[in-house]
Amino acid sequence: MKTKFGISAGAYAAFTFLIALFGGYVALTLAVGLVIVFEKNEWLRATVVKAMALTLCFSILNIFLGAVPDLFRIINETAGIFNGSVSYGKLTQVVTLLKDLVNIFERVIFLLLALFALKMKTIGIGFIDKFVEKHLSLGDGQ
Numbered sequence: 216m217k218t219k220f221g222i223s224a225g226a227y228a229a230f231t232f233l234i235a236l237f238g239g240y241v242a243l244t245l246a247v248g249l250v251i252v253f254e255k256n257e258w259l260r261a262t263v264v265k266a267m268a269l270t271l272c273f274s275i276l277n278i279f280l281g282a283v284p285d286l287f288r289i290i291n292e293t294a295g296i297f298n299g300s301v302s303y304g305k306l307t308q309v310v311t312l313l314k315d316l317v318n319i320f321e322r323v324i325f326l327l328l329a330l331f332a333l334k335m336k337t338i339g340i341g342f343i344d345k346f347v348e349k350h351l352s353l354g355d356g357q
Contacts, residue, residue, distance in 0.1 A: 228262040228332035235266045236325040273321045280314050
C-alpha cells in the first residue's frame with residue numbers, strides 16, 4: 216500500500232524507525248506528524264507513533280540512569296559538610312555499563328523494528344502498544 220508521499224507504508228515506517236535511531240527529535244516529530252495529519256493507514260499511524268513513544272521511553276530511561284550518579288554525588292557532598300564521605304565510584308561504573316547496555320538494546324530494537332516494518336509487521340512491546348492503542352484514535356470515530 217502506497218502512502219500519499221509515493222512510497223510504501225512499510226518503507227515509510229522503516230524510515231521512521233531509522234529516523235528515531237539516527238535523526239533526532241525534530242526529524243522524528245516531522246515524520247510522525249506528517250503521517251498523523253495526512254495518512255489514513257491505521258497500521259502506519261500506529262507504527263510511527265510507536266516509534267515516537269519508544270524513543271521517548273529510551274530517553275526517559277537514560278535520564279533516570281544519568282541521575283543516579285548525580286544523586287550520589289549530592290549525598291557525598293552533603294556528607295562532606297559533616298566531615299563524612301560516601302564512595303560512589305563503582306556505582307558510576309555500573310550506571311555507565313547499564314547506559315551502554317540500554318543504548319545497544321535500543322539500537323537493536325530500532326533496527327529490528329525497521330526490518331519488520333518493511334514487511335508491514337511489528338514486534339509487540341506490551342506497554343508501548345497499549346499506550347498507542349489508548350491514545351491514538353484508530354478507526355473508532357473518536
